[in-house]
Amino acid sequence: MMDEGIDRVGQLVPQMPVAEARMCRLMLMLGATIDRELEAKLKPNKLNHSEFLTLMILYSRPDGSSTPGELCEFTTQGATNMTRIANALVKRALITRGSSKEDRRRVLIRITPAGRRFVQKMLPPMFPQVGAMFGGFSAGDMRQFDRLLRKLAANLDQLGEQRLP
Template identity: 40%
Template sequence: MTGHDRPLTARVEALREGVRRVNAKLPDLPAREVVLMRMLCLLGWEFTTNLDRRLRKHGLNDTDFRTLMVLFSSPDGMAHPSDLCHLVTLSRTNMTRIGDVLVARGLVTRTPSLEDRRRIVMRITAKGEALVRKLVPPLYPVLTALFADFGVREKRQLEALLLRLAAAFDAVDFRKES
């Protein structure tokens, strides 16, 4: 059994044990915070990996899907690539590559902006919208199952805590060298 085949709870326990060993060598380590961040990363990676597996059957990956979802969720179904980079957390180079893939598949169009011909507009097509409508509903049971043991209050608390963590990220400058 490889590490990725092990149950997620077993991997979390191995992570916790590893942090305990590091904490024994580095007593000032903020161990609980390290465990929490590593758990968030592990859970995000696990979700993305499983989502990618589902999307692969449709010739997409997570970043392709997130790009489509941002366009699908925008009021007019369009966005500038630079805006998509920020919302999908990609570099301009990767957004160009994803745009090329989505345009080639007929899921989005790319045209010059009417306001500024130097800017490009990406717009989801009817085919792209149809694919989103096909892909998203099968995720409902998965999401419901993941949070089945959480009450409404707990979900609100988790959302509020994650929002506070996002605000803390905004306040911390990770670019500073230590």
């Protein structure tokens, strides 16, 4: 369906890299699909993707804490949105927000015990889906897939750097 569309565009615009465009489109579609799937799983917990990611990063930290700036970097969110996310999670008492002693510009965000319990309760129901996504993938498939995705990631990193400096 999508393939036909791209093929036809390729006929009309002959210099187009058809195979690459197709792959690119596939990645976009799959990314969006996984995103939807994830959001559906999160909805019952009244979390969205970026709130979930933020909480998971805090959870994964040995000391359970970070700063908005750092969380922005790791989640690739803007600072504006991180403020909203923190507000939402603080309101639900999953994290706390306090100001740093050494640098009073900095805000210290920390996951609460309730936040940790919440994560531990929320994660396991997601496991079957995550497993099913890769049903029928052999060990070799997994290795290949990982390799190719990271190769693509490296290329994209290069592309991204060119635009900024």
